[in-house]
Amino acid sequence: MEEILAVEQRRPVRETPLEKLVRESGAFSAALFRLAWLTALLTPVLLASFLTLDLAVFRFDQIFDSAAQKPSNWLSVGGIVMTCAGLLVILFSRRYGGDEASRAITASWGVAAIVVFAGLAELAPVLQDSDFPAARSVVAFVASAMLGQYVAVHFYDVLRGGGAWWRAPLIAALAGLGLQASIFYPWAFWGSDSPWFFWMLADFSVKAAGAAAFLPIYRALQQTLKPRGGFGGR
Incomplete structure (x- = not known):
């Protein structure tokens, strides 16, 4: 006689409309709070970059004899701060994934734009034309x-979880910062007599050094900023 094995079948637990509403509302609220938190972290960095963009760094000028090649022509405090912003979003991507990091980037730039325009409207009566940078340079800086x-968060999201621990953050940082330099300098200086190609290469060299210096920080934060479930990474 064949033994008949009874297979227990579990019926899916039915969720009432009210329970579904509560669950989805909770998930939406958590996502909104997370976006607000990331935006609150990134926006001050962007604003600090805007406010210090015209503060040139003169410390290394004595290395170069040619006036056109001196780093103060292209190296500014604001540029360094913006480099830090590019590295910060990689940490966002590690913890929450590329999509969430991209949303935080969009929201942060939107909030920063509102703050900047509000400030300009408030200060407009006392500002002179000479107080404003060239529109071409501003657009190039923001877009790049x-x-x-x-690009940095996309590269990190693709490369995470495989190879050496430093591969994803380093390649992501170099890709993002390299694209930034390759867009900004041709856009801002094309057609001028400035040695912008030399400035672009020098700027990327400094940013590449910054990306390398970022690796120990990334390594130290690996355990603290563990990826959320489903995002992979180590």
């Missing part, structure tokens, strides 16, 4: 920085 940050 935004695109560089999007």
Whole structure:
């Protein structure tokens, strides 16, 4: 006689409309709070970059004899701060994934733009035309920085979870910062007599050094910023 094995079948637990509403509302609230938190971290960095963009760094000028090649022509405090912003979003991507990091980038730039325009409107009566940078340079700076940050989180999201621990953050940082430099300098200086190609290479060299210096920080934060479930990484 064949033994008939009874297979227990579990019926899916039915969720009432109210329970579904509560669950989805909770998930939405958590996502909104997370976006607000990441935006609150990134926006001050962007604003600090805007406010210090015209503060040139003169410390290394004595290394170069040619006036056109001196780092103060292209190296500014604001540029360094924006480099830090590009590295910060990689940490966002590690913890929450590329999509969440991209949303934080979009929201942060939006909030920063509102703050900047509000400040300009408030100060407009006392500002002179000479107080404003060239529109071409501003657009080039903003566009290159935004695109560089999007590319950095995308590269990190693709490369995470495989190979040596430093591969994903280093390649992501170099890709994002490299794109930023390669967009900004041709856009801002094309057609001028400035040695912008030399400035672009020098700027990327400094940013590459910054990306390398970022690796020990990334390593130290690996355990603290463990990826959330489903995002992979180590």
